[in-house]
Amino acid sequence: MRKKIVAGNWKMNLTLSQGEQLLNDIVNAGLKLEDDVAVVVAPPFPYLQKAKSILQHNPGFFVAAQNCASEKSGAYTGEVSAEMLKSIGVDYVILGHSERREYFNESNEILAKKVDLVLANGMKAIFCCGEPLAVRQAETQNEYVAKQLEESLFHLPAEALKDIVIAYEPIWAIGTGLTASAQQAQDMHAFIRAQVAKKYDRETALRLTILYGGSAKPGNAPELFACEDVDGGLIGGASLVAKDFAAIAQSF
Numbered sequence: 001m002r003k004k005i006v007a008g009n010w011k012m013n014l015t016l017s018q019g020e021q022l023l024n025d026i027v028n029a030g031l032k033l034e035d036d037v038a039v040v041v042a043p044p045f046p047y048l049q050k051a052k053s054i055l056q057h058n059p060g061f062f063v064a065a066q067n068c069a070s071e072k073s074g075a076y077t078g079e080v081s082a083e084m085l086k087s088i089g090v091d092y093v094i095l096g097h098s099e100r101r102e103y104f105n106e107s108n109e110i111l112a113k114k115v116d117l118v119l120a121n122g123m124k125a126i127f128c129c130g131e132p133l134a135v136r137q138a139e140t141q142n143e144y145v146a147k148q149l150e151e152s153l154f155h156l157p158a159e160a161l162k163d164i165v166i167a168y169e170p171i172w173a174i175g176t177g178l179t180a181s182a183q184q185a186q187d188m189h190a191f192i193r194a195q196v197a198k199k200y201d202r203e204t205a206l207r208l209t210i211l212y213g214g215s216a217k218p219g220n221a222p223e224l225f226a227c228e229d230v231d232g233g234l235i236g237g238a239s240l241v242a243k244d245f246a247a248i249a250q251s252f
């Protein structure tokens with residue numbers, strides 16, 4: 001069986017004390033997690049160590065960074081390397097979020113380098129893909145997402161896919177209140193899995209965790225997570241409210 005994941009992407013929100021409060025509220029929410037469910041929290045860089053110290057004693061909880069550098073080390077002022085993240089106990093790194101692609105010009109080629117560095121440092125990558133509204137309206141979303149996978153992930157050998165989680169986040173659904181319908185999410189997730197099966201093999205594809213992201217909330221998570229190929233969610237806004245995030249984590 002493949003792993004199910006609910007991951008909270010805090011983006012650039014909260015102060016340290018607000019973040020600590022939120023983490024404590026999440027771990028004290030009395031979540032009953034099945035063995036195959038992991039809860040991942042991705043706070044901003046300055047809070048990662050604190051998050052690790054709060055979450056590490058709670059089985060099933062993991063810490064993610066929201067990004068890392070595309071170079072190993074050196075004169076790159078302001079950057080944070082994969083090795084640094086590993087050294088403070090980070091478990092997952094979110095890569096290729098559409099906000100990074102759009103505002104920080106991250107290309108598929110740059111993301112391929114980041115994927116390699118995350119895996120080389122023994123962490124797992126949550127690789128984000130997804131199309132803008134114009135592409136969805138032109139009904140070319142499959143080609144668009146296939147290219148993102150091809151250019152950033154498909155250079156990896158099959159065994160490396162065990163450390164990859166894919167998050168499908170249609171850009172038109174992020175922070176807009178517009179959720180993809182369960183059918184739209186299922187169709188894209190099945191397409192992604194089929195692409196992986198075609199490139200690698202069926203076993204590799206069946207083991208791959210594929211998350212949905214984009215205005216996921218307690219109200220729509222059960223329907224989305226009930227889809228055959230939707231293995232959880234990457235949650236933005238609702239991950240900042242402990243009771244909403246906890247409710248989503250219990251939506252399988």
Ligand SMILES: O=C(CO)COP(=O)(O)O
Nearest residue numbers: 009174175214215236237
């Ligand atoms: O971008 C997202 C998670 O990475 C989704 O954000 P929202 O849940 O706020 O739409």
